[in-house]
Structures are given as C-alpha cells and as structure tokens.
Amino acid sequence: xxxxxxxxxxxxxxxxxxxxxxxxxxxxxxxxxxxxxxxxxxxxxxxxxxxxxxxxxxxxxxxxxxxxxxxxxxxxxxxxxxxxxxxxxxxxxxxxxxxxxxxxxxxxxxxxxxxxxxxxxxxxxxxxxxxxxxxxxxxxxxxxxxxxxxxxxxxxxxxxxxxxxxxxxxxxxxxxxxxxxxxxxxxxxxxxxxxxxxxxxxx
Amino acid sequence: xxxxxxxxxxxxxxxxxxxxxxxxxxxxxxxxxxxxxxxxxxxxxxxxxxxxxxxxxxxxxxxxxxxxxxxxxxxxxxxxxxxxxxxxxxxxxxxxxxxxxxxxxxxxxxxxxxxxxxxxxxxxxxxxxxxxxxxxxxxxxxxxxxxxxxxxxxxxxxxxxxxxxxxxxxxxxxxxxxxxxxxxxxxxxxxxxxx
Amino acid sequence: xxxxxxxxxxxxxxxxxxxxxxxxxxxxxxxxxxxxxxxxxxxxxxxxxxxxxxxxxxxxxxxxxxxxxxxxxxxxxxxxxxxxxxxxxxxxxxxxxxxxxxxxxxxxxxxxxxxxxxxxxxxxxxxxxxxxxxxxxxxxxxxxxxxxxxxxxxxxxxxxxxxxxxxxxxxxxxxxxxxx
Numbered sequence: 149x150x151x152x153x154x155x156x157x158x159x160x161x162x163x164x165x166x167x168x169x170x171x172x173x174x175x176x177x178x179x180x181x182x183x184x185x186x187x188x189x190x191x192x193x194x195x196x197x198x199x200x201x202x203x204x205x206x207x208x209x210x211x212x213x214x215x216x217x218x219x220x221x222x223x224x225x226x227x228x229x230x231x232x233x234x235x236x237x238x239x240x241x242x243x244x245x246x247x248x249x250x251x252x253x254x255x256x257x258x259x260x261x262x263x264x265x266x267x268x269x270x271x272x273x274x275x276x277x278x279x280x281x282x283x284x285x286x287x288x289x290x291x292x293x294x295x296x297x298x299x300x301x302x303x304x305x306x307x308x309x310x311x312x313x314x315x316x317x318x319x320x321x322x323x324x325x326x327x328x329x330x331x332x333x334x335x336x337x338x339x340x341x342x343x344x345x346x347x348x349x350x351x
Numbered sequence: 352x353x354x355x356x357x358x359x360x361x362x363x364x365x366x367x368x369x370x371x372x373x374x375x376x377x378x379x380x381x382x383x384x385x386x387x388x389x390x391x392x393x394x395x396x397x398x399x400x401x402x403x404x405x406x407x408x409x410x411x412x413x414x415x416x417x418x419x420x421x422x423x424x425x426x427x428x429x430x431x432x433x434x435x436x437x438x439x440x441x442x443x444x445x446x447x448x449x450x451x452x453x454x455x456x457x458x459x460x461x462x463x464x465x466x467x468x469x470x471x472x473x474x475x476x477x478x479x480x481x482x483x484x485x486x487x488x489x490x491x492x493x494x495x496x497x498x499x500x501x502x503x504x505x506x507x508x509x510x511x512x513x514x515x516x517x518x519x520x521x522x523x524x525x526x527x528x529x530x531x532x533x534x535x536x537x538x539x540x541x542x543x544x545x546x
Numbered sequence: 547x548x549x550x551x552x553x554x555x556x557x558x559x560x561x562x563x564x565x566x567x568x569x570x571x572x573x574x575x576x577x578x579x580x581x582x583x584x585x586x587x588x589x590x591x592x593x594x595x596x597x598x599x600x601x602x603x604x605x606x607x608x609x610x611x612x613x614x615x616x617x618x619x620x621x622x623x624x625x626x627x628x629x630x631x632x633x634x635x636x637x638x639x640x641x642x643x644x645x646x647x648x649x650x651x652x653x654x655x656x657x658x659x660x661x662x663x664x665x666x667x668x669x670x671x672x673x674x675x676x677x678x679x680x681x682x683x684x685x686x687x688x689x690x691x692x693x694x695x696x697x698x699x700x701x702x703x704x705x706x707x708x709x710x711x712x713x714x715x716x717x718x719x720x721x722x723x724x725x726x
Binding site: 170171172173174175177178217218221222225226228229232233248251252254255256257260319322323324325326327328330331332334335336338339 | 371372373374375376377378381423424425426427428431432435464465466467469470471474475478517518519520521522523524525526527528530531532534535537538
C-alpha cells in the first residue's frame with residue numbers, strides 16, 4: 149500500500165511530467181489559454197494514460213518484446229480515438245478549442261514514457277497508481293499554466309472577471325506568453341524543490 | 352498556382368512556424384538543440400520524414416480513409432502506424448544506400464516517430480484540403496521551419512553555456528524563456544502571407 | 547509456438563480488437579455527433595433570420611441555402627454558409643440575408659480557431675451585431691464601414707472579405723428586391 153501511495157505521488161510532484169520531467173510540452177503550451185481548457189486536456193490525457201497503462205501492464209507477459217512498441221502504439225491510438233469521438237459527441241465546444249491536440253495525445257511522450265518505462269514492468273495496481281499520479285500531475289500543472297495565462301491575458305479566472313479589467317495583456321494569449329509563463333513556472337518549481345532539472349526525459 | 356505554393360512555404364516556415372506558433376515538435380526542440388551540428392542533423396532527418404509523411408498522409412486520406420468512410424475512427428491509428436513504419440523503412444534504406452548519410456542523420460530517425468510535428472502535419476493536411484503538390488510543399492515547409500527553429504535555438508544555447516544564468520532557471524527553464532523571445536520575433540511575420 | 551508466429555499472432559489480435567472497439571465506439575457516438583452538428587446549424591440559421599421558426603433547405607448553383615419561414619409559412623429570409631481564412635485557420639460563418647430589403651439580417655460564427663481574447667472576439671455580439679441591417683451594396687472595408695477589434699485586424703478582415711465575396715455570388719442567385 150505504501151508503495152502504491154509512493155507511485156501515485158511520484159507523478160504529482162517528484163517526477164511531475166510537465167514541470168520536473170519537462171515532457172509532453174506541446175499541448176501544455178498550446179491549449180492553455182483558459183482554465184477549463186487545462187482541466188479538459190488534462191483529464192483527456194489522464195484517461196488515455198490510465199487505460200493504456202492498465203492494458204500494457206495486463207499484457208506485459210503476452211506481448212513479445214520485439215513488437216512491444218507497435219503494440220503499445222496501437223493500444224494508445226485506440227484509446228485516443230475513443231476520447232476523440234466522445235469529446236466530439238458530448239463536448240463539442242471544448243473539442244473545437246482543443247482541436248488537433250486531442251488526436252495528438254497519441255504521440256504525447258508522457259503516455260509512451262509511462263507505458264514503456266513503467267507499466268510494462270509493473271503489476272496492475274502499481275501501473276494504475278502511477279498512471280493516475282502522472283495524469284493528475286499533468287492536469288494540475290497545465291491548469292496552473294492556464295490560470296496564470298488567463299488572469300494575465302484576459303483578467304478572468306475560469307471565465308469570471310477577477311482583475312476588473314486591470315490586466316489585458318494580449319501577449320499572454322499569444323505563443324510568446326505561453327513560453328514565458330512555462331519558463332518562469334519551471335524556474336519557480338526548481339526553487340521550491342531546490343534541485344533544478346538539468347535535462348529533459350525526452351530525446 | 353505557384354503563388355499559392357510560395358505562400359504555403361512562407362506561411363509554414365515563418366508566419367505559422369510549427370515550433371513557435373503552432374506548438375508542435377517541442378520535445379526534440381528542447382532535447383537536441385544543445386549543439387548546432389546535431390540540430391542540423393535532426394532538422395534534416397525530420398524534414399525528410401515530414402515530406403514523405405505528407406505524401407503518404409495525402410494518399411491514405413484520399414484513397415483509403417475517405418472513400419470507405421473510415422476517417423472518424425481509423426484516422427489516428429492508421430496515421431501513427433504509417434508514420435512508425437515509414438520511419439523504420441527510411442532508416443533501413445538510408446543505412447543500405449549511404450552509410451555516410453546514415454552517420455550524419457540516421458541516428459535521429461528513431462526519435463522522430465513520437466515527434467508530434469509529424470503526426471500534426473498528417474492530421475492538418477486533410478483538414479486544410481490540400482492537393483498532392485500542396486501537401487508535399489506543406490510537409491517540406493513544416494520541416495524547414497522546424498529546422499530553422501532548432502538551428503536558431505542551438506546557436507543561442509551554445510552562447511548561453513558561457514553566460515551566468517540564475518541557478519533556478521538553468522536547464523529547460525531558460526530555454527523556454529529564450530523561446531518566448533524568439534516567438535515574439537516570429538510574431539513580426541504576421542500578415543506576410545495570406546493563409 | 548515459433549517466435550515469429552507469436553509476434554504475428556499477437557499483432558494481428560491486437561489490431562483486430564482495436565479495430566472492433568473503434569468501430570463500436572463510432573457506432574455509439576456517431577448519431578450524437580450528427581445530431582450535435584445538425585442542432586448547431588439549425589440554431590445558427592434561426593438566429594441569423596429574425597422571426598424564422600422553420601427551415602427549408604435548397605440547393606442552388608452548388609450552394610446550400612437555408613430558407614427560414616415563420617409558422618404561417620411566410621418566408622422570412624435566406625441563410626448561407628461561407629468560409630474566410632483567418633489568422634490561424636478557416637472561419638466558418640452563417641450569414642442571414644433578406645433579399646426583399648437587400649440587407650443582411652445577422653451573422654453567426656460557426657467555427658474558428660483564432661487567438662483567444664484577440665481574434666476570437668469576432669464571436670462576440672459587439673462585433674457580429676454591426677452586420678445586422680447592413681446593406682449588401684456596402685463596401686465591407688475594415689476600418690471604413692466595418693468596425694475591427696483593437697489589436698486584431700486579420701480576423702475581422704477575413705470575416706468581412708468572406709461575406710463580401712459570397713454576397714457577390716448570392717445576390718446573382720437571389721437578386722436584391724426579388725422574391726425567393
């Protein structure tokens with residue numbers, strides 16, 4: 149049990165995919181213009197990550213190691229398409245905002261990183277704990293980025309006016325704002341944990 | 352006709368640069384932009400794969416997915432599998448044909464499958480309704496834009512090695528801030544080409 | 547089992563299961579997706595033709611027109627779709643047109659991917675309302691007779707241009723002052 153809690157917390161902070169491992173950045177920068185986008189994107193990724201990890205962990209003794217990557221890719225692509233279809237059917241406005249970044253979950257490094265690096269060697273409960281931790285770690289991270297950009301860019305929090313029109317810095321809504329906010333937040337996380345990330349997990 | 356192709360190139364390389372404005376391909380952008388030499392190699396390899404993917408995506412979309420009505424639920428699976436196999440094929444072919452070329456950029460090939468810029472281009476082509484030539488140019492432009500971003504960044508990072516960066520910002524953090532400044536510069540290209 | 551056979555069998559089974567699951571989820575979600583698109587379209591048409599309650603669809607010269615009628619069957623106006631090329635992708639616009647008066651009756655942005663807080667404000671009534679009652683013979687030149695959004699000129703210009711160029715075609719099919 150202690151092990152499961154540790155696996156779960158690992159993704160939330162110590163190896164947080166966005167701020168500590170710095171992977172899967174594309175969607176973290178692209179869709180983070182409003183709080184609800186961050187939450188929706190995060191939950192979509194958490195779903196794909198958890199389902200894929202469950203299958204990869206269950207099939208870990210069946211899949212021959214030489215074809216494991218193609219197998220993982222098919223599994224991940226299947227769950228990504230399911231999310232894509234269900235979002236299109238039930239949340240069309242959100243689907244329109246997140247656009248191409250929902251199908252792009254299939255190449256999000258976080259998913260393959262956890263499938264290949266953790267779930268393929270772990271028991272089912274541990275794989276689930278890890279996937280949920282990583283998914284929710286990603287979710288809070290990009291929601292934070294979204295909220296910073298939303299407050300500074302349009303003066304609102306989840307669409308509610310909080311700044312009384314004091315901040316309407318358009319640059320925060322544009323690509324440069326995404327990079328700057330991300331850089332500063334990674335810096336702040338480095339200060340909090342007193343251990344700067346020197347390199348990313350991605351190639 | 353030629354004018355349209357020219358605009359596609361200008362648009363993908365400068366105005367809507369895939370790294371700075373479309374937010375695609377950030378993993379290699381952070382990972383292999385330490386040295387200019389590796390950046391050029393990675394850029395070349397990606398451009399090559401992107402151009403081929405664009406052609407492949409066009410054919411799959413218009414001759415298999417669309418005629419049989421499979422787009423909504425098999426597009427993602429088929430594109431990712433085609434990209435993965437294409438990268439493998441290119442790697443084997445390059446190794447066979449020219450070991451020298453393989454040494455120059457072959458080692459980057461396996462990393463390209465999970466580069467979201469490739470999948471992004473494949474998904475954008477049907478959305479934009481491009482024909483075969485336009486698709487090819489779109490893929491090529493995306494690759495050139497990616498190479499440009501990577502080489503610019505690597506040049507700056509080589510200098511950054513010698514500068515006094517605050518402790519907390521060392522590593523990816525300062526790269527993001529630099530990328531933010533570069534993205535501002537690229538905003539200046541807005542309006543250069545009608546989409 | 548032979549090692550290669552095993553690889554092939556595993557891959558084939560996984561692909562088949564994946565295909566099956568996807569076809570099934572498509573069957574489940576497709577009616578709902580169709581309904582959503584239909585609904586969005588209908589709402590937009592009713593919004594851009596004031597007083598319309600029912601919609602009739604007609605095809606003319608390769609374009610689709612939605613004729614809005616009230617409950618008594620009186621024709622209230624025509625709506626049609628047009629697409630402009632915005633800053634970061636296509637902008638789909640539903641335009642309402644009253645041929646008898648030669649005026650626009652309203653526009654509605656159906657889909658777009660413009661920058662939030664900037665170009666995306668073309669969706670707001672502040673921008674769209676200015677097209678209500680605008681004569682089809684107007685120039686549709688941004689900053690002249692079309693108000694733009696501070697800091698964003700590309701998206702409003704795209705909307706204005708798309709409407710202007712589609713009107714050139716539509717007014718030939720349904721001339722000003724004529725019936726429809």
